[in-house]
Amino acid sequence: MRAEDPRPILLKDYAPPAFLIEDVRLEIDLDPATTRVRATLKMRRNPDAPRGPLILNGQKLALHEVAIDGEMLSGNAYQTDSEHLTIPDAPDGAFTLEILTSCGPEANTQLLGLYLSSGIYCTQCEAEGFRRITYYLDRPDVMAVFTTRIIADQKFAPVLLSNGNLTASGKLPGNKHFAEWHDPFPKPSYLFALVAGDLAHVEDKFVTQSGREVTLRIFVERGNEDRCAYAMEALKRSMRWDEEVFGREYDLDIFMIVAVSAFNMGAMENKGLNVFNDKYILARPDTATDADYAAIEAIIAHEYFHNWTGNRITCRDWFQLCLKEGLTVFRDQEFTADMRSRAVKRISDVRLLRSHQFPEDQGPLAHPVRPDSYIEINNFYTATVYEKGAELVRMIHTLAGPKRFRKGMDIYFERHDGEAATVENFLDALADGAKLDLTQFRRWYSQAGTPEVLVSGRYDTARQTYTLKISQVCAATPGQKLKEPYHIPIAVGLVGPDGKDMALQLDDEEKAKGTTRVLNLTERTQTFRFHNVEEKPVPSLLRGFTAPVTLSANLKERDWVFLMTHDSDPFNRWEASQRYASGLLISLVEALQAGTRLRKGEAFAEMTRKLLADKKLDPDFVAQMIQLPGEQTIAQLIRENVDVDAIHEAREHLRLSIAGAIKDELLAAYRRQRIEGPYSPDASHAGRRALRNICLSYLAILPGSDGVALAARHFAEADNMTDQIAALGVLVNIDCPEREEALAAFYDQWKDDHLVMDKWLAIQATSSLPGTLDNVNRLLRHPAFTIRNPNKVRALITSFATANQVRFHAADGAGYALVADKVLELDSLNPQVAARLLGAFKSWRQFAPKRRALMSKQLARIAGVEGISRDVFEIATKTLA
Template sequence: MRNEDPRPIRLKDYQVPAFDTHEVMLDIELDPKATRVHATLKMARNPASTDKKAPLKLDGEKLKLLEVKIDGEVLGANRYSVDEESLTIHETPEGDFTLETVTACAPEDNTALEGLYLTDGIYCTQCEAEGFRRITYYLDRPDNMAVFRTRITGDRKSEPVLLSNGNPVKKGKTKDGRHFVEWHDPFPKPSYLFALVAGDLGHVEDKFTTMSGREVTLRIFVEKGNEDRCAYAMEALKRAMKWDEERFGREYDLDIFMIVAVSAFNMGAMENKGLNVFNDKYILARPDTATDADYAAIEAIIAHEYFHNWTGNRITCRDWFQLCLKEGLTVFRDQEFTSDMRSRPVKRISDVRLLRAHQFPEDGGPLAHPVRPDSYIEINNFYTATVYEKGAELCRMIHTMAGPKRFRKGMDLYFERHDGEAATVEDFLNALADGAKLDLTQFKRWYWQSGTPEVLASGRYDAARKTYTLKMSQVCQPTPGQRVKEPFHIPVAVGLVGPDGKDIPLTLDGEEKPGAKTRVLHLTGREGTWRFKNVPEKPVPSILRGFTAPVKLDANLKERDLVFLMKHDSDSFNRWEAAQRYATNLLTRMVEAAKDGSTPRKGTAFAEMVHDLLSAKKIDPDFVAQIILLPSEQTLAQIIGQDVDVDAIHTAREALRLAIATHAKDALLSAYARMEVTGPYNPDAADAGKRALRNACLGYLAAAPGDEGVRLAAEQFRHATNMTDSIAALSVLSHIDCPEREEALATFHERWKDNHLVMDKWLAIQAMSSLPGTLDEVKRLTQHPAFTMKNPNKVRSLITSFASANQLRFHDAKGAGYRFVADKVLELDKLNPQVAARLLGAFKSWRQFEPKRRKLMQKELKRIAGTDGLSRDVYEIASKTLA
């Protein structure tokens, strides 16, 4: 039969639940084929509900109902009804009552990895967003908060470890030789924060003393044999706990904090109260198995999930439309943590790269939605870059407008007002406005309006009056469902750089004393004008310093201005931005030249900058590594925006890499040698920065004429003492058709074939190769023992890496890449709809490509959308992408 259009859920239709759940007692008897769940719920009608006659309708999926009781009385079949998605009790007592249900589910058959599932002998749960309904019948919504007590019974040999939320309160043996552990979480929580883990696990343990002197036990559980790879994660956890106390005054509230690492997980990690469940790639690390990037990600994600204890758990979301309230805010918090732990400028560059690569295209395409969406068909599809990354940018803008001290006052008031509540975006903004003494009335549009504002800036210097006049305007293009946009409140940090390369103190008309060298201007109308006085010479404007707003900026700068800012801007972000703009302008001219056969200007300024930076005596290696890298092929496609020719982009970028490598070869070789890190491996920012710059140099040297780059990469691979250098060399070789490539891939495989996380890197490197036979290689690797469609990490490493990170080969002119990925989407949809829907996102920008590719992508999208029996996850993405 044909798909029926699923009904969307709309924010405007929100109503409080007709019933409240006050206490939950779960008695869970584990079994791979038939786990038995006895749920006892203390409930009552919600006095805030206007529907006093509504039946009690509980969510439930993939469950076998065995028994229903109210106040101890077994209900006959005529007193309730069951369908594929719910259990409805037709009549309930007045006042408080106790509902009991007994259900069964089959964890070993749960390939969707939602609810309770079994993976590699470990029972695990994932309940966000709506997985709890696969464990028992329940009001599975964020605003239904209750105190949980959970008793887990399992086999003493295969499940010696039994974990859930809160503190352990009781344990013992059962009459049939099994054992149980009982957990109590005293803090009311919604069902999406419930967690259960059971299996034969090892663990490492530590202690943390809070700012009030309480001692908290810290445990990280892993598969046995991986205990030696948890040390960094544990130290990162303690750093995060201390930082949250110092920066936001937030202290941990239970006696124990636990993390469990599993290999099959749909997400990066999950913040369940007191029991965080992690994808093991974000916990396990040793110098020989993890890269610098892995260590940085572990630190950031550990912090993110821990910070959720307050921004997500103690204060949760009223409904899923408010998802940015916990995710955007917590991403901002983890970004600040990483900035304090590592390099703030490099972190800012990294975050903006991510925003532009993933969120800007989302805002500019058919899947555009506000940070707080108006509607959805499947909530799993709204764990997006808009909710997370753009949501974080909105918090950062408020922080910029308020300053650190006033922002902290606003956050303190937010915690004071809403602790223990399911809150809304309005609650958050009102607390920030009151605590920080800000008017956020207009700023709220950022949460309701989708799209990326475009800011046009132009300046005029009056030499006679010694003034500089800056004009800015804003426009936001129509997005699905929003044709007309009201002006945003856009904070824009501005500096003026004099001919001597130094910042000029900024004094606006009407001011007497010179101001700071960076000023935040507030563009609130469609246009705005600011006049600075006492400007001695014509400056070059440095606009949007630190990227103070998620906008597209056209600062009307000439090439010589960009070159000047590349060399002199005191704002590290804008110095990097000037280099990226210069390179982008040059590359787009080269792409056009490749199309029409003309010869573009060579533009040697970027190559000279690379040479000069690498030759300087004092450099910040991590920052230099960022600034010398060219925009990616995906970034160039987004900037060109229409009739994109991926072959021309690849040709142009490779030509520029060759020109830079040729011009700066001596400096590249010298820096490559100087940046070698000797001694024991350390993942800290200093050593990681040196390795980053050294490997960036290696990438350029491989593009230089001759075989010296290949020789250096092969030598680095053979002699590498850490995974960072090993992977960097292997990645360089992966793009070159040479014997050294095959030898390195084979050697790497032989050494690491029994380590699933390292093999994920091996799969991804081959999937991202620019060589012509990559698609055939990817197809072959789907049959390799290291790959399985049932593990999301494997799918992401091989198929998603090919579809999303290999623009040249995915967009094969004959459409072979499109057919392959579309086939895998349909195959995955039967196993794991969440992962399938995310893979389908590779097609989201199909309209921007040249006509032939556009038609081929559209054909595959229509084939997917027209397939019978699609999940809601894939149906929603396919239909919206085609709309």
């Protein structure tokens, strides 16, 4: 490490704050160039910390005044540098510190702290943005009651919002006005929020289970009021569900959401004033897809649920981030499962885990769910913390069962309300409430990597027993060479030759107990024996995906074909279809590389034929079943010397083979799933559209013009964005005149809607056609794109880098060079977005040697730039290590 390189922050170095803040009064006089902030802090020394100087965090601030107990401090009584304000001789008792600073919102391109975008003042303080507003103890274990007085030009910013309840408002001289907000619940500074601008709102009411009336308001840019109805209904559903399932009631008089177009994240759970990326609020049938509606519902729920798991109980330090995020992701997953299809939701969650988190665990950026160190905390808002963190909570739920899990959660809320907690606090509460020993389970939070579970089954005809030998291994990850055994719950069933589940009776049991059992794997190898198994079964392993592991079993292709037809567990039925298809695709890749004959996947086609004919099944589930694994999934399974071109060719060959074999059935299902009448985003209608559109995607690739004509007609006749974008997504991958016509028509129709234009950018960035890179370069100069808006970057550049395997990994390295150039350009504007884009290189070692060399060259180029941000430096150096 060079002397000037940023040094890591370590979990083992945690120390309580030397000072505590009990009460905060902010007066913020908004101005685009120079916003003045007067902070009055009631403070005291922390009796549980060693005596030391008062050191406050601050960045990009101009300091004007510092006073203690009303007495102005001279310049030699304090020191400042680029990161801190230090007062060496702060009082020993309680005291009041007053600080006057200023900052520049319109110059803040990082969108962290207080910034001005599209005429709206907005804040983003998680993780460490509050220090850009005023000097403060900007850490989550310092919790205070906030009162905020906002002053602004009344014409420019007629709406002034902050946390808590509105306590006062009025006019001021010079065409200004003010609003004062008070939040009675102590919170860390990362939960502070301020929004000001010329905003419209929609309003509703919610009556809590105890009879309190809560005002609900969603603030949007004027003209978008008609796109808030679904978000408001989703909010009310979330509030009711949290009362019914977790016993959590909302606690303020008002709950507000503000939708803004320039935001680094999806949304932020600031107490009583959630700030959202507007793509997760605004929806109308003609502008939002079914996926958009589902995301809006889930993200609104997630941020609302943070009111208790994140706000009322926050995390002691940023190493405990999973305590609020992983837990809240689990809660929003359960909410969506209850609102929609539980089976389809589980499939969707596991897809996300495998596509985003498993590669993280298998690469140079692997880290535990609770990391040991970081250089830049913004880099640890990862799939490991969120998605794997949720899986850890789900495993405890599996081990405890719903009732005992709820009891454990009740104890957690009772013990730690109003506190900054740790993972240990959470696990202790669940262990006590659910009567579980979670000592070994804690390793999931401290060990990185995805365990591999190896299963072999043996049937004894004479004794009528079936024995499962199960082992676990976990590969070395950076900084962790050896892993101790995990506690892994594995739900299993046995499926008989007739396709029905068998009753399960384990050793030492007098009789069978159900058809699905959770086996607890706690050692490196264990054996489980089932009795009274009258015929040789096929094991159904890891039902419901009860642990975030990879599974290797001694099952043959015929077993996967059998399970994808007969397994009663919907997740495992889907998993069997994916296992079969993945094995088939890998064999096709090998055949292409060897120049041998290609198989056609008759079993998958036959399964698809039967599923399409089964009118009893949920169409959304059928859509999941007949969708082939993606190219990135196959690359991840191959893992070494990945040939992206062969993967792409193999998958296209298989899609064409399936479509050709069952063309008539696909067309019949496409016609049958057409919905007459007005659009509805409900799960039933969304599932029918999902199945219809995947049938279209198969039909469109068949030789001749019929498929293309069908897709073009589908596009032209679409009365909702789901169908319109599905048809465009099909056409954009086919070199035909209809492609350009549809893209032009879509642009002409939606060029004035920035959210729909993001779809237009993204769909072109993911085209598999050879000219995509050149087109992306053209779109970078298009009026619909600006690199200063994170949504635009994600739509065009990130989509190309992460969702277009065959073109990003072009053999000449041009895709790598383009993305590296944009990382460096973004680094000076918004390092957080730049670092996330750089994550596209995280799996560089798995590719063939030529591509590895080209990717490492770009990583080294980025890492070697002088003055690069901590965000990008950390990702680049760890990825290269």
